[in-house]
Amino acid sequence: MKPESVQRHLSSLDRDNICKNMIPIGSRHNNKDAPSVGSWNVWDGLVHVANAHNGVLAPIIGASGPPSFYADENEGATNSxxxxxxxxxxxxxxxxxxxxxxxxxxxxxxxxxxxxxxxxxxxxxxxxxxxxxxxxxxxxxxxxxxxxxxxxxxxxxxxxxxxxxxxxxxxxxxxxxxxxxxxxxxxxxxxxxxxxxxxxxxxxxxxxxxxxHAHKPDILPLGDLAVRKGTAKLFGVKGSGKNGALCEKKDLAMLTRIHEPFAPYRSLSTYYMWRCADTKAFNAS
CATH class of the missing domain: 1.10.340.30 (Hypothetical protein; domain 2)
Incomplete structure (x- = not known):
């Protein structure tokens, strides 16, 4: 997918709202101008994941929007x-x-x-x-x-x-x-x-x-069946399991290789694998 096509899909997202409500993740403060050591920026993650693999996830990101569970990051956010x-x-x-x-x-x-x-x-x-x-x-x-x-x-x-x-x-x-x-x-x-x-x-x-809950940016739960199903559907790959299903252990090397371009934001790409595994959401995108 061409960069301008990726940008078109991202343009459907409310960047200002995402930046206001969802960054910086992990730093446990509300001031987006504060130092972001140990934190990460959801918008930057979305842009990276949308551009990885020639933009294969860009239509799904545009249709689904950002993961809503990041919006509650500031609940109970004071160290005390x-x-x-x-x-x-x-x-x-x-x-x-x-x-x-x-x-x-x-x-x-x-x-x-x-x-x-x-x-x-x-x-x-x-x-x-x-x-x-x-x-x-x-x-x-x-x-x-x-x-x-x-x-x-x-x-x-x-x-x-x-x-x-x-x-x-x-x-x-x-x-x-x-x-x-x-x-x-x-x-x-x-x-x-x-x-x-x-x-x-x-x-x-x-x-x-x-x-x-800890909102770590680069978690890839290959033990999750829906993640493997979404991967198979999105990339059109078959594995070593029954009827060509991807197997966590036998297909570990292939799964890791497929998801490597999404690093260091594989928690985001994991979310969109779940969306891909949801047939209605996948077809709509």
């Missing part, structure tokens, strides 16, 4: 509130409750968990490590209290409730905190290693947190 507000804890609880569930079911379960803590989606602040452990620690090892006051009312599986309790203990002992997980000086490998120490948090869950 990190360890008390537990934004990252709630985000991880939401990921755990939603594992292997469709969107509406995942939201319903998470809302039940919030309700137990006297909270809601609009006011989630009662869901903290302390509130979870206040119930869990009443149990004396017999699980009756956890079962009746936490697992059953929330509709969680045994594995998920164990994961949330273990996550709470990691926060209580200081292994995890907002200040650690939102620190731009901490490497991705270190973040993944810490997160994967929590029962029930695997690579996919870690990647979802890093993309949607």
């Amino acid at each position: 509130g990190y360890d008390t507000d537990h934004k990252s804890f709630r985000s991880l609880c939401r990921i755990i409750t939603g594992q292997q569930l469709a969107g509406s079911a995942a939201v319903a379960i998470y809302k039940r968990l919030l309700s137990i803590m006297g909270s809601s989606l609009d006011n989630p602040y009662g869901l903290t490590p302390e509130s979870i452990l206040a119930i869990a620690d009443m149990d004396c090892g017999e699980n009756h209290v956890i079962e009746e006051k936490l697992r059953k009312p929330a509709g969680l599986s045994n594995a998920k409730i164990r994961s949330i309790i273990d996550l709470s203990r990691h926060y209580k002992c200081g292994n995890l905190s907002d200040s650690f997980l939102f620190d731009n000086q901490i490497t991705i490998d270190v973040l993944r290693d810490k997160l994967c120490q929590v029962k029930g948090l695997g690579p996919w869950s870690c990647d979802m947190f890093l993309i949607f």
